[in-house]
Amino acid sequence: MYELLNTVNSPGELRKLEREQLPQLAKELRGFLVESVSKTGGHLSSNLGTVELTIALHYIYDTPEDKLVWDVGHQTYAHKILTGRREAMSRLRMAGGISGFPKREESPYDTFGTGHSSTSISAALGMAVAAQLQGSERRSVAIIGDGAMSGGMAFEALNNAGAMDANLLVILNDNDMSISRPVGALNNYLARLMSGRFYAAMRRGSEKVLKGMPPVLEFAKRAEEHFKGMVIPGTLFEEFGFNYIGPIDGHDLDVLLDTLGNLRNLSGPQFLHIVTQKGKGYPQAEEDCLLYHGVSKFDHTQGIVAKPAQDKVGGRAARPTYAQIFGQWLCDMAEQDERVVGITPAMCEGSGLTGFAERFPLRYFDVGIAEQHALTFAAGLACDGYKPVVAIYSTFLQRAYDQLIHDIAIQKLPVLLAIDRGGLVGADGATHAGSFDLSYLRCIPNMTVMAPADEDECRSMLYTAFKLDTPSAVRYPRGTGPGVAVSSEMRALPVGKGVVRREGRRVAILAFGSMLAPALAAGDKLDATVANMRFVKPLDVELVLRLAREHELLVTVEENTLQGGAGSAVEESLQQQGVTIPLLQLGLPDRFIEQGEHAGMLADCGLDANGLIMKINSKLT
Ligand SMILES: Cc1ncc(C[n+]2csc(CCOP(=O)(O)OP(=O)(O)O)c2C)c(N)n1
Numbered sequence: 001m002y003e004l005l006n007t008v009n010s011p012g013e014l015r016k017l018e019r020e021q022l023p024q025l026a027k028e029l030r031g032f033l034v035e036s037v038s039k040t041g042g043h044l045s046s047n048l049g050t051v052e053l054t055i056a057l058h059y060i061y062d063t064p065e066d067k068l069v070w071d072v073g074h075q076t077y078a079h080k081i082l083t084g085r086r087e088a089m090s091r092l093r094m095a096g097g098i099s100g101f102p103k104r105e106e107s108p109y110d111t112f113g114t115g116h117s118s119t120s121i122s123a124a125l126g127m128a129v130a131a132q133l134q135g136s137e138r139r140s141v142a143i144i145g146d147g148a149m150s151g152g153m154a155f156e157a158l159n160n161a162g163a164m165d166a167n168l169l170v171i172l173n174d175n176d177m178s179i180s181r182p183v184g185a186l187n188n189y190l191a192r193l194m195s196g197r198f199y200a201a202m203r204r205g206s207e208k209v210l211k212g213m214p215p216v217l218e219f220a221k222r223a224e225e226h227f228k229g230m231v232i233p234g235t236l237f238e239e240f241g242f243n244y245i246g247p248i249d250g251h252d253l254d255v256l257l258d259t260l261g262n263l264r265n266l267s268g269p270q271f272l273h274i275v276t277q278k279g280k281g282y283p284q285a286e287e288d289c290l291l292y293h294g295v296s297k298f299d300h301t302q303g304i305v306a307k308p309a310q311d312k313v314g315g316r317a318a319r320p321t322y323a324q325i326f327g328q329w330l331c332d333m334a335e336q337d338e339r340v341v342g343i344t345p346a347m348c349e350g351s352g353l354t355g356f357a358e359r360f361p362l363r364y365f366d367v368g369i370a371e372q373h374a375l376t377f378a379a380g381l382a383c384d385g386y387k388p389v390v391a392i393y394s395t396f397l398q399r400a401y402d403q404l405i406h407d408i409a410i411q412k413l414p415v416l417l418a419i420d421r422g423g424l425v426g427a428d429g430a431t432h433a434g435s436f437d438l439s440y441l442r443c444i445p446n447m448t449v450m451a452p453a454d455e456d457e458c459r460s461m462l463y464t465a466f467k468l469d470t471p472s473a474v475r476y477p478r479g480t481g482p483g484v485a486v487s488s489e490m491r492a493l494p495v496g497k498g499v500v501r502r503e504g505r506r507v508a509i510l511a512f513g514s515m516l517a518p519a520l521a522a523g524d525k526l527d528a529t530v531a532n533m534r535f536v537k538p539l540d541v542e543l544v545l546r547l548a549r550e551h552e553l554l555v556t557v558e559e560n561t562l563q564g565g566a567g568s569a570v571e572e573s574l575q576q577q578g579v580t581i582p583l584l585q586l587g588l589p590d591r592f593i594e595q596g597e598h599a600g601m602l603a604d605c606g607l608d609a610n611g612l613i614m615k616i617n618s619k620l621t
Helices: 011-015 021-042 046-051 051-060 076-083 087-091 120-133 152-161 184-197 197-209 213-229 235-239 253-264 283-287 322-336 354-359 371-385 393-410 437-442 453-470 512-524 541-550 564-578 599-604 608-620
Strands: 067-070 141-144 169-175 243-249 270-275 340-344 362-368 386-392 415-420 448-450 473-476 499-502 508-513 527-534 536-537 553-563 584-586
Touching: 011 046, 011 051, 011 076, 021 046, 021 051, 021 076, 021 087, 021 253, 051 076, 051 141, 051 354, 051 564, 067 120, 076 087, 120 141, 120 152, 120 169, 120 415, 152 169, 169 184, 184 270, 197 564, 197 608, 235 243, 243 253, 253 270, 253 453, 322 340, 322 354, 322 386, 322 415, 322 453, 340 371, 354 362, 371 386, 371 393, 386 393, 393 415, 393 437, 415 453, 437 448, 437 473, 437 536, 437 564, 448 453, 448 499, 453 473, 499 512, 508 608, 512 527, 512 553, 541 553, 541 564, 541 599, 553 608, 564 584, 584 608, 599 608
Parallel strands: 067 141, 141 169, 169 270, 243 270, 340 362, 340 386, 386 415, 415 473, 448 473, 508 527, 508 553, 553 584
Antiparallel strands: 448 536, 499 527
16 A cells, blocks of 8 residues: 555655655655554644655755754654654654654654744754854755744744855745634735735846846746746845745645755755645545644544534533633633733634634734743733733743743733643653643742642632732643533632641641642542642642641642642741651652653653552651
8 A cells, every 4th residue: 555655764765766756655655644643643734734845855855964854843744754763653652652743862864853833943053054164065954834933933043044154944834824823914924925916026026136146047947937937035034134935836746856956056045935735635634624733543534523512421521621611711701801811822722712712802812823922912911901811831831931020920910821731741742741830930929820630620710810910820731630510600719728638647648730639549548638739839838837747747749840849839838937847749750751641651750649659658668
């Protein structure tokens, strides 16, 4: 079935193929991708869109000597398959298997590790400058989507690269989609560029620009024959100092090969604009590329079967995810208070904002993949009387740390961060884990930081945070919780207070957020006291002191790195009060945790009930 594909185990072998064989290879690669991803889950639409580009790049460039840097890296499955990892695709994103993103330690062809967006131009520029300094002719190519291009870092890098003469090629893979519809002025600009309305004017500009550059002129003339006069300069990218080529059809191998072949020989900053279709070649994904952006396992002969609106599990309604609970709360809050505005950096669906966006379109802001801007934009709104709620994944909030401190916390602005994907996230692995937020949030003055242990508490915490009128964060995990029914009431919790959930002897377990469930299970086995601490900041010091007085051992447990986390807060408070008591701090270890299945990953870290029992027992004896 994959006769030709099976013969290609490296780009070296790919380069031995005749050009005429490449369309067949693309066809087989696409079939393999659909079949393979349907068995493992993963990103599908973006990968189907980059099949021809990946083949053409490895065919023309001398990889891995020449460097390909993929932005975000979710579109690198074809690249993995062609660089010796075809068989490893059966364990994509699984424990012990290959990552869903490029990873330097996985292959020499993965030149730069990614997962977060908008880094490729900076990294490829660094490599291009390194080549220049080393007197090498090797080339560096950044491949970046139109969504990732909306990130500020991409512009910082363009600004830098355009004023240098390093041999950098930036390929803009324009499929007119981010995860959902792309937003912003750049996107409008690209659409206008594509529409051809500006074509004539640009064409005149093009001749002017090309005249002084004979190799480009020659290339442009040849290219013109292929794509019937589609070579136009993009004013914006030209202004940045790049030589702009495009837009060209990113699924036409002939055009791609000719164009890249020419660009490979040009020096200085080059910009190639290609147009692709997300989901290309799999009709269901072409139809609904959002649904097929990130998929779980499915039957590829049928496609994803839509779930009924009220999904039933064993006769009961399926549990809502924390993201859905947040989305519902935001709608309810917005009904009550017209100062509520909702902000997302390009993660509408994942953050549970679809309903809010539909019901409150004027108070909903998708700002693009721009976390830094999202926070400072929220700060601005807060300055003038609004109550901004920023829905953001823990891992992406890392991008906006200074904005949180400098623009929000110092000014004590009432911005609420609804932080999703706190803790380990499973198949996406280390780049997407929300392992650090409790540590990096609790050291910021003026912040209130909460972690819910169940769904109902999540809603109450969001309301509590909203009522505070100071900077606050509610941090909840990916997916579903323990299944506690969510009250429709808006109930505020007492600030800085935890609750004892189980009274026991000798040992007191102080659980934060998602760790309450295993703590309660361990508490039952050990007859230990278990407290749901609720607040990481302000910490319930009174409760900590009482538990210290009444027990022989305190145990803190959190789904956050041990360094500087909630357990450290408990330790600091004991120190400050001059209380000495054995303290066992449990949490994520000081290493990056690779992809896997969430429960297994927690167990590996000793954060399931059994792990807690073992560690507590060994501390007691
Ligand atoms: C800093 C950061 N924020 C958000 C994301 C989540 N994310 C992953 S892919 C994606 C869309 C990327 O769109 P584009 O670059 O156009 O690539 P496409 O999927 O369309 O091929 C987003 C928002 C991320 N990876 N990194």
